[in-house]
Amino acid sequence: MDTLTVDLDHPLRSFRLEVGLELGRETLALVGPSGAGKSSVLRAIAGLLRPERGRVELGRERWLDTERGVDVPPERRSVGLVFQDYALFPHLSVRGNVAFGGRGRVDELLERFRISHLAAARPGELSGGERQRVALARALAREPAVLLLDEPLSALDAHTRGVVRGELAELLEGLRLPTLLVTHDFEDAAALADRIGVTAGGRILQLGSAGELLAAPADAFVAGFTGANLLPGTARAGRDGLTEVALDAGGTAATTDAGRGRVGLAVYPWEISLARVAPTDSTLNHVRGEVRSLVPLGNRVRVRLGPLTAEVTAASAERLALAEGDLLVASFKATAARLVPLG
């Protein structure tokens, strides 16, 4: 099994890109805000960017080693790179685009990506979803040993995105290639990747499965990026072996995590339940607030209430007859509240 080893050190505009990665037959997503240097990692692996210092190896094949002066040109690295806006050749047909990478399996790939009927079309005539399929087919035509995807879903509209995400997840599952993908959307990363590296300022802040990141975000940035509510406050030891956090926004909250001093309290929206009156169940934390906005998301509703964002099912929202301006109690368990250092 060929492992892709990447070690990069390269100055970008306002920070240094310092990334070390190792990936086997899995999909790893680098997720972070735009401008975090994620695309530069892909370009360096493909050979389109020469880092100041670095090493890229696939198994025993050395593609880049700045110390030994090794720099294999991009056309001799077995890489399939799908560009953010797909970079299809506008003057070539769909068939011409796919055949550019390799003539051997063109028909099979057109068939597999359901673009046979578009073989003669120019990229300019295609929809976003179709372009993406052409770009994937073209990248795979060369039978690459490594697949690199740069924001594979960001060029698509919201509706297409959901469909394509499912298709792409299936495809990656089937390919079993070392795949590195870059996205600014944590949900996309969670849906597509086995492991996720949250990236900011040129560094990977935390690397783990989506579940691991959600269960124990390393710091406030990771917590915020994975979608958690982040409430800054001051922690001290409380009753019953719990930690009590005096929230800056007012009130206190209890958590099972240990901590002291300045902290962030991270709570995921789906850990929060809403009620008209404070429930008398096992939840320890209750925050009273006015509903500021209600955003339906399919079968869920995202409710903004005071300093918190909660997610409840659409059915629950209807049953509670939620409306903007309502006074509600948001509750979450002490076991669902994570303490993270403030960045």
Add this chain to the structure above:
Amino acid sequence: MSRLFSLLLVTALALALAFLALPVLALFLRVPPAELIRQLGEERAREALIVSLTTSLVAHLVILAVGTPAAYLLATRAFRGRALVVSLLELPLVLPPAVAGLGLLAAFGRSGLLGEELSALGVEIPFTQLAVVLAICFVASPFYLRAAIAAFEAVDPALLGAARTLGAGPERVFSRIALPLALGGLGAGSTLAFARGLGEFGATIMFAGSLPGTTQTAPLAIYDALDEDFEVALALGALLVVISVAILLVAKLLASWTRSPSTSTIRFAPSGSR
């Protein structure tokens, strides 16, 4: 107030149009088509045209062959001194043609910079057809270089990168991606350079002279005929106008072709059709 302003704009345009079109119109009013064709049968006019077309064509092939790769390099690589190189290449654009001719003499003339080396090789350039070709190359190539650099720069670098990752070496990226995508702009620049070369006068007369049958191009023949036979001069002039108009049309056509469906016209369809 705004009506007065509109009037001013319209007057300005009418003036410009009248001034620029009148001399061309006058040429054709003085030369009836039958006379034009008869004059072209004249030995002298025919010779001049042949000299003009051969030298222009040869010079043009040289400009395309050298200019295209040079422009590609300048458009796709960043290096120290690039701006200086581009400025030097553009210099002939602003140089007075007489100075260009002088410079060519100073470089390639018998007592010029390379004169000794050239005569040692038995090559003499001034006052030969080769001199005409060199003069045309010198004054016309910047027109092509500028357009070609812009045309290659307009090709999305991501496309060149994509071609590399798909296994294409630099030569294949150039021939299969960069060249076809820049073709419209290259064609437009090429026609402009050709037109400039065809009309070349100052540098040619200084560096190549005006020997009928060898170095006397059509513009030189017009000047030469002016004293003796105004009719011949007019006929040649009218013919050059016809050629120039044809070139202008080709340039416009090529420029509009660049913006046509070959480059991406993005259409957003709602979702993946099955």
